[in-house]
Amino acid sequence: MFENIGWVEILIIVVAGLFILGPERLPSAAAWVGRTIRQVRDYATGARDQLKQEMGPEYEQLRKPLEDLRELRNFNPKQAITKHLWDDQPAEKPNGYPTTGGAPAAIPDRAVDRPLQQGERPPYDPDAT
Structure with missing residues (x-):
């Protein structure tokens, strides 16, 4: 219930309660809060136990x-998509780099980069522009 509250937050609440309620009413207010939380x-x-008794085996079917x-x-969408896409651990990612932890992927057959000759035009890709 209070898993995200640290000691700093509790200290701030106590100091604020001390200023708002005063030192004479703060202990009784803290006791009231404790009793109320325990009662809830x-x-x-009790409601969960009563529901479990009344429903019987259907309670487990509802609980799942x-x-x-x-x-x-x-839920982390990035983690779910990554797990879905890379669950079979392919040797190569779509960008051509090898995946981590696996065997290195084979380098695709591409033309070896070489300097252009004098007067030679650079390659042009109409889809890239």
């Missing part, structure tokens, strides 16, 4: 798709 957690646990949806919160 108990309600959620919900777990899959929970995994979507951590």
Whole structure:
């Protein structure tokens, strides 16, 4: 529940509560917040247990798709696309460079770069312009 809150944030909340409520009311307010959080957690646990008892085996069939949806919160589209495209680990990426961790890809047969002769025109690719 509070997994992203660090000590700095808690310290800021305590200092703000000290200024807002004052030192005499801060302990009772902190106790009230603790009791309320505990009560909400108990309600959620009780509701889940009651649902599990009433539904029986169908509860697991309902829980599985919900777990899959929970995994979507951590969905990284770049990682998913990379995994989908490169799952079979081809020897060569589309840009011609070898993949990391595999055997180096064969260099495609291309004309060896050489200096142009006097009066020779450079190659022209109409699709590149």
